[in-house]
Amino acid sequence: MRFSNECKNASGNRGSWRTISSHRLREVHLDKLLEGGLREGTVTELVGGSSSGKTQVCMQVAASVAYRCRAMVGFVDTCHSFSATRLSHMLGGLVGGRDAVQRRVGAADEIGDAMKSIMHYSIFDIFPMLSFLNQLHTTLSVQVQSMEEKVMRLLIVDCASSVISPILGGIPGHALMVSMGIILKKLALENHLAVLITNHTVGGEGGHPKPALGETWKAMPSVRLLLARDFSSNLCHATVMKHTSMVRH
Amino acid sequence: MEVEEWVMGHETAQNMLRRIGPRTTGLAPLVPALQRIVNLHGRHVVEVAGASGSAKSEFLLQGYDGWDGGVLWFDLDGHFDVLRLVRLLQAHIHQEARRRYEEGNEEEDEMEDGEQVLETCMERFFYTRCYSSLEFISALKSSRNHLLRAQTCGKGFRILVIDSIAAFYWLDRSAPFKGGAGNPSLSLQGAMQAVVRELKELRKLSQPTGLLVMASKCNIYSSNFSDTNDWASGLRKDNRQVDSAHEKDSRRSGLQQREFMPAVWQEFITHRLLLQSKVADGTETLFSAEWLRPALLNVDEFTINDTGFMLTNR
Numbered sequence: 107m108r109f110s111n112e113c114k115n116a117s118g119n120r121g122s123w124r125t126i127s128s129h130r131l132r133e134v135h136l137d138k139l140l141e142g143g144l145r146e147g148t149v150t151e152l153v154g155g156s157s158s159g160k161t162q163v164c165m166q167v168a169a170s171v172a173y174r175c176r177a178m179v180g181f182v183d184t185c186h187s188f189s190a191t192r193l194s195h196m197l198g199g200l201v202g203g204r205d206a207v208q209r210r211v212g213a214a215d216e217i218g219d220a221m222k223s224i225m226h227y228s229i230f231d232i233f234p235m236l237s238f239l240n241q242l243h244t245t246l247s248v249q250v251q252s253m254e255e256k257v258m259r260l261l262i263v264d265c266a267s268s269v270i271s272p273i274l275g276g277i278p279g280h281a282l283m284v285s286m287g288i289i290l291k292k293l294a295l296e297n298h299l300a301v302l303i304t305n306h307t308v309g310g311e312g313g314h315p316k317p318a319l320g321e322t323w324k325a326m327p328s329v330r331l332l333l334a335r336d337f338s339s340n341l342c343h344a345t346v347m348k349h350t351s352m353v354r355h
Numbered sequence: 356m357e358v359e360e361w362v363m364g365h366e367t368a369q370n371m372l373r374r375i376g377p378r379t380t381g382l383a384p385l386v387p388a389l390q391r392i393v394n395l396h397g398r399h400v401v402e403v404a405g406a407s408g409s410a411k412s413e414f415l416l417q418g419y420d421g422w423d424g425g426v427l428w429f430d431l432d433g434h435f436d437v438l439r440l441v442r443l444l445q446a447h448i449h450q451e452a453r454r455r456y457e458e459g460n461e462e463e464d465e466m467e468d469g470e471q472v473l474e475t476c477m478e479r480f481f482y483t484r485c486y487s488s489l490e491f492i493s494a495l496k497s498s499r500n501h502l503l504r505a506q507t508c509g510k511g512f513r514i515l516v517i518d519s520i521a522a523f524y525w526l527d528r529s530a531p532f533k534g535g536a537g538n539p540s541l542s543l544q545g546a547m548q549a550v551v552r553e554l555k556e557l558r559k560l561s562q563p564t565g566l567l568v569m570a571s572k573c574n575i576y577s578s579n580f581s582d583t584n585d586w587a588s589g590l591r592k593d594n595r596q597v598d599s600a601h602e603k604d605s606r607r608s609g610l611q612q613r614e615f616m617p618a619v620w621q622e623f624i625t626h627r628l629l630l631q632s633k634v635a636d637g638t639e640t641l642f643s644a645e646w647l648r649p650a651l652l653n654v655d656e657f658t659i660n661d662t663g664f665m666l667t668n669r
Contacts, residue, residue, distance in 0.1 A: 149433075281529035288486055288526075291433040295484065322525065325573045328434055 144260070144300040149290055149326065151266075152304045153317040154333035160304040161187040163333065164264045167302060169196040172220040177259035179224045180242065182235070184268045188226060197221065223256050232269045232282055239289045246297040259300065261293060266303040267318050280322060287326040303327065425479040425505060425512040427498055431491060431522035432573075433484065440480075441473070448472050481512075488523045488546040495553035502560050511561055515554070517570040521616065547617045554623070570624075572616065 144150055144167070154160045165188070168179045181188060197217045229235045246258060270286065273279040294301045308318045317324065317332075428435070481501070485491040502512055527543040558566045614621065 277525065277529050280525040284523070284525045292486055295433055321573075325432065325519075 144302060145329075146259070146298050146300050147295050148328040149294050149301045149303065150329045150331065151317070151327035152302065152331050152333060153307060154304070155307050158333045160333055161264055162192075164262045164302060164304065165189075165193050166196055168224050168260065168262055169193055169200060169220065171260045172223045173197060173200050173216070175259060176256060177223065178256045180227065180258055180261040181224055182227045182229055182238070182261070182263045184228075184230055184235075184263070185265050186228075187264060190221070190226075193224070194221060230269065232273050232286070235269050236282070236286060236289065239286070239293065243289065243293055243297060246293070246299075258297075261290075261299050261301045263290070263301070263303045265306065267305045270319055270323075274319070283319065283323060287323065291326070425481060425514075427502075427512050427515045428480065428482045429491065429494065429515070429517045430482065430484045431517065432519050434518065435482065435484075437482075441477070444473055444476050488527055488550075491523070492546070492549045492553060495550065495557065499557060499560060502557060506561065512566060513561075514567045514569060515557065517568070519573050520550075520570040520620070521572045524615065544617050544619070547620050551619050551623045 152160050152163060164181070168181055171177055172179050194217060197220050198213075201213045201216050201220075227238065229238055242261075249257075266286070270283050273282055290301050290303065293299050305323075306318050307316060309316075317330070481498075483494050483498075485494055505511055523546070524543065527546045530542050554568055558568070
């Protein structure tokens, strides 16, 4: 994974924006699609129907960031879809190349290190989720960074819609949803994380699936990617919310 | 001879206009849709409404460029991209320099000048991020001092941008609604009243140039939403009253753009622009801009590229 520095010398403004590039995913160049990768300070949403590969993408991204960037990754799992075995396979692929014979000595240690830097949290309800996110924000804000320790760079919430959908309907539900959006954005901007969330789809007009959680949530993420699985390959569309440009692949 | 002095006055009207004229004339906007409203000046409040992804923040970014005054930017929804702003400014500066070079007025040492212009532009840009209505109101209060200090230096603020005003709508609405005077609660009404009060205060402080307020508003309700389980009956009454005034607006726009902001905000704004996005057959997305208030019949369509908005047809 590339860790490229994009420094902007605008006077009086924030200095560097770092982009975390994500791994090349089968035939899809996710890096190019996102114009450099997952960006710190933004919330990226992956939308897709069932079994369109959202969790696989999340795990692949987690593996890449943990291994290549030597950073901590927080993986919040709300639907029991996380599999440590699968993650270790992905890491094995990253560490030693596709050919198992070529795995060098110490690869197992590297895999172990990378696995240790991925923190897995199982949260199934909105209130524990909100308190966890707030606590994470407080912890990261007061953390004193030392050179040896790894710092958290990526937070994945898979799947965000499964904690929000049950409570939607009426004003308090919307307020909780907006609070979750605000705390995710706060984590991204104040604690310099790249936040990746997933969302499922519901039927829209004309039979085209649209992202769940409605109009208010639609405004929340900065970047939205639609994943659709074809038989043999993954088709990836990037839609709407990007700041700089609209891309259709 | 005091009476004589009093009659003669300190300066003639012509001198006075010459002195403060350039500061009060309309800001020449670069965005094509804004150009339709001539003489957009400091006492106006513009609201830019549209569904998500209809280029509203882009619009606000475009609005700030090359004006000789500062900009106060309040980011309420975390969608601010400083890189995009810098790129836009650079593109505009290059365009301007190229234009001047072609006219033969200036020499071609634009690189240094460009950097300096960029720096001066960025120096006039002040950015604040807020995560709740309380923070927003307190940020507005604390920018009073900032405004006064800047004015004494001679560089007053001319534009105040809010992106987006409806960011805390649901949070404020879910706060308990305690009615009655003398009990200012943090309900939606209370929060909006405080915001409008602060904005008016800031505007009063920046006389005589005035402060142009531009706010973006995301449409929270989708086109076929029906709010059947609304428990705040007081709020509903307000909505119904203003509905009749704005029904015309919403029907004209084609979609059911439901107006959900409280009456105090709706009365505060003087202009409203509606942005919509339509997906074109080709690779680009078309955005359309329509002035709802004052209601104009023309709809501008434009696309966005790296240098900014490009009109496709009038």
